[in-house]
Amino acid sequence: DIQMTQSPASLSASLEEIVTITCQASQDIGNYLSWYQQKLGKSPQLLIHSATSLADGVPSRFSGSRSGTQYSLKINRLQVEDTGIYYCLQHYSAPTFGSGTKLEIK
């Protein structure tokens, strides 16, 4: 199985700050990587698909990038509503999620 190592586990940042969350794949997964946001008590929502493509309706302050087998989610100009838990997912083979990053606003 492909393992996704996600970091950091938690993150506290200020409004308008830039934050980055990363996922390291245990092997090549190409661009078969997506990012999800889960707000408290809600179902996950797709943010980024195909590693770098913004999902419909997602604010442009979210972006995804790839460098080899390392994938990053960047949030520019952090807003209060960005609080939640973020997960990466590889779907190159049997889907596996990262362990999640809890993002809080200072």
Place this chain on the structure above:
Amino acid sequence: EVQLVESGGGLVQPGRSLKLSCAASGFTFSNYYMAWVRQAPKKGLEWVATISTSGSRTYYPDSVKGRFTISRDNAKSSLYLQMNSLKSEDTATYYCARRDWDGSFDYWGQGVMVTVSS
């Protein structure tokens, strides 16, 4: 508007069975692979099953293989998850999700809680 609405959750004893349903609307159900994803209390997300458009191909992780069966009825735009030989570690919120062309899960239901306990 795409909607996925799960039902069928509840409290069940270990070793017993339960069947979840997911009613889909707002898109052509038969054109999409569908999946189930679960989340144990205060834990992360875990993929549980995927089914092809026709239902002829199904996929499971080892943790549920042989115990869970995913199925679909395209005429009814419905997805199902038959869960047998349930264990306490199956306690979770179960989400129905639509799989997009690249394999991402682009729409999710609100989730249904399953508690396995005596």
